[in-house]
Amino acid sequence: MGHTLEWSPNAQASVRGCRLEGVAGHKEAHILRVLPGPEAWPRTVTVKVELSCASRDPDAAVLILQGPPYVSWLIDANHNMQIWTTGEYSFKIFPEKNIRGFHLPNTTQGLLGEARRLNASVVASFVELPLASVVSLRAPSCGSGLQPSPTPVQTTPPKEGCNQELLLSLIQPKCSEDVMTLVLNKDLISTLRCTITSLTFWDSSCQAEDRDDQFVLRSGYSSCGMIVTENVISNEVIVNLLSSSSPQQKKVQCINMDSLSFQLGLYLSPHFLQASNTIELGQQGFVQVSVSPSIPELTIQLDSCQLNLGPDMEIVELIQSQAAKSSCVSLLSPSPGGDMRFSFLLRGYMVPMPTTSILSCTVALRLSTWSLDVQRTVSTRLNVVSPGLHDKGLVLPAVLGITFGAFLIGALLTAALWYIYLHTRHPGKREPVVAVAAPASSESGSTNHSIGSTQSTPCSTSSMA
Structure with a gap:
């Protein structure tokens, strides 16, 4: 097929083609697989497609682009065709409109299976190229299958429509x-x-x-x-x-969405045996997000997760855009049932000390025939304890018990000291007692006045005695 079409660059790359048995029609597929580069950083590959087709039918051809997850595509095509890519893609006429692609296999047989699933009867070109900024495909014919020397077709430049x-x-x-x-x-x-x-x-x-x-x-x-x-x-x-x-x-x-159930659980061990609602500062937590029932045509991904430690603390971002936000977060392999898992390490020292937090995750769901995501957020409330307190059991009830015990001991000790004081003090320190004798019948009124004045003067008590 080297004389009927051209992929550029074509360094050490051969263009292959085949017919897919059992598929009717004349739809053809062009498959480009871009191999990973030495550095995994986001980049855009411009794909220029020039097809000379007698028909403007968009179902005459399909372009399948597969590459590393950090590669997005900018498509510049002169013919309407079906687009099937990994990552995100946009068209040159308005590049600001990004369209989410699909998850595609990274093997030859898997990509051929995708072409068959898209009803392509012919793989007109299949090529694997190293990572490049611009890749071009030129084919003088389309929709006519594999032909060693295709019959020239008189065509006119397509009108802009x-x-x-x-x-x-x-x-x-x-x-x-x-x-x-x-x-x-x-x-x-x-x-x-x-x-x-x-x-x-x-x-x-x-x-x-x-x-x-x-x-x-x-x-x-x-x-x-x-x-x-x-x-x-x-x-x-x-x-x-x-x-x-x-x-x-x-x-x-x-x-x-009403038929789906979402669960978010925190575990304190990588075995995911028993969920917990308490985490200690400086402790590693293991999180599992599950969606049930399982739907074969539904792709589920963990889009983002965060930990809200309260109004006085900054929100801790754990996962953003399906990637770990920091080195303290690790994306783990899914469970045997397909549940999404990750782990994170909670910082050990915080001021002020948080006592509660809310762990929330956003799940992205996509149907195999749909390029947009539906998102649902699930959350759970967690208790946060200081290092050491959780293991020793010194929590609020224990603190209240110790406080009450200290108060009771203090009250008993005070009562005992007061009792000792009342029964052991010196007799001379007791309060004075004034005794008044009954007046004799022969005493005069002046004597009564003197006695009355003595009663009103505490200092005369000793002379009266």
């Missing part, structure tokens, strides 16, 4: 409260040189609302031809364009 493939990629449903909603921005539609005459669900009576700057198509899960299963709600969007005589169709799906 509606980019239907990119338009369909913008149709992404938002699902909430048993309602599916699709929004198309008119400015983006105009940028793609498209004119939409109608936008409906499979039930054509459910038409989009034409607002000032956007089309809005929405419906509840129980109408407009929705197909409701235990975990997934599906429908099809029908787009009629002024430039096309046949309508464009795209399958859309929502996840039934």
Whole structure:
């Protein structure tokens, strides 16, 4: 196939092709696998695709791009085609619009299986290249299968028209409260040189609302031809364009979040045997996030996690964008049942000392036919204790008991000292007692006055005695 197409750069790389038995039609696949580089830092690979096709059918070809997770793609194509990539990709006409890709296998057989799953009957090119900034594909023909010397086809330069493939990629449903909603921005539609005459669900009576700057198509899960299963709600969007005589169709799906259960547990050992709601400063915690029931067509990833230690403390970011935030956090292998796991080390010294915290994680869910994520946050409340107190059991009840015991001992000791004081002091220190004799009948009133004055003077008590 070297004389019918060209991949650049082509240093020490051969272009291979094959026919996929058992798949009907003339859809062809172009597969590019970019090998990892010596340094794993984010970079963008520009892929230029030049195909000469008699048909403008976007289903005539599919471009499969597989690379390391830190690689994103900028696609510059002159022909509408289906795009299937790892990481994120965007188109040159508006590069600020990033579209999330898919998880693809990194083996030859796995990528050929993806092409078969996408109904490609021919792998027109399969090439593995080292990491490069720009990669180009030029093919004088497309959709005609493997031919050693393809018959020349007279073609005319394609007129600039509606980019239907990119338009369909913008149709992404938002699902909430048993309602599916699709929004198309008119400015983006105009940028793609498209004119939409109608936008409906499979039930054509459910038409989009034409607002000032956007089309809005929405419906509840129980109408407009929705197909409701235990975990997934599906429908099809029908787009009629002024430039096309046949309508464009795209399958859309929502996840039934009410049927899913989310659990977040903290464990103090890597064996994940018994969950705990208490963690000690300086201790390593092991976290497991699970979603049930298991759905084969659903991909689940741990998007972010954080630890909120209270209003006076900064939030501790543990995981961001599905990656560990610091060296104190380690992403662990999933459990045998597919539960997501990671560990973190809580800092041992904090001022002020936190007593409670909230551990929360955001889970991203994606259907295999859907390029957008649905996120759900799950959280749990944890107690935080100082180092050593948790092992010795010196917690609040113990502190209260010690305080009450000290108070009781102090009260008894005070009472004992007071008793000793009352029974052992010297008699001369006792309070004076004044005795008054009854007056004789022969005494005069002046004597009575003298005695009365003596009663009012404490210092005369001793002479009276």
